[in-house]
Amino acid sequence: MDTRSKELVDQLEEILEKNRDAEKGYAKAAENAKSHGLQNYFRRKSDERRDFNNQLRRMLVANYDEIDENGSFTGSIHRAWMDVKSFFSGNEDEAMLEEAIRGDKAAVKEYEEVLEDNVLPVAIDTLIRDQKARIQSDLNTIKSLEDLE
Structure with missing residues (x-):
């Protein structure tokens, strides 16, 4: 794989990793949310991110044969998604929603960069x-x- 392709695959693998983090974060948020509507929203978002990854993984394998799903990813030092420890401090619905918004804004930015x-x-x-x-x-x-x- 040439250098340019490797850099692209690395960026797409970063999206896979962050979507895995988002899937887990949303699932945990669904468990902790007090509002029934928010629980449903977080469950849907967790399922959506799992679907995103399944689709992207298939595309990567089809186009680049090998992908590294277990390695550490270089690039941004800042995790563009929820840090579980800070995300659940207080377990308040409003705090979880604000963290979801922050994470989704970071995700949009990463998609735009790719x-x-x-x-x-x-x-x-x-x-x-x-x-x-x-x-x-x-x-x-x-x-x-x-x-x-």
């Missing part, structure tokens, strides 16, 4: 754009959940 920095195979480009749009749409919707008690 799209801006690379010429992607058409199928991967379409998938990344779709996933980014779905996260962005949720960010627009989530504001109504902030008012839940």
Whole structure:
């Protein structure tokens, strides 16, 4: 694999890793949320991120044969997603929702960086754009959940 392809795969593997973190964070948030509506929202988001990864993993294997799903990923020092320890301090619905918003904003930014920095195979480009749009749409919707008690 050439250097440019390796850099792209590394970026896409970063998205896989962060989506795994998001899936686990959302599942844990669903367990801790007091609001039934918020529990359902977090469960749906956890399932969505698992689906995102299954789709992206298939695309990576189809286009690049090998992917590293267990290694540590270079790049950003800042984890673009929920730190479980700080995320659950207090277990308050509002705090969890705010952390979800922060994580989704970071995810959108990472998706945008992949799209801006690379010429992607058409199928991967379409998938990344779709996933980014779905996260962005949720960010627009989530504001109504902030008012839940």
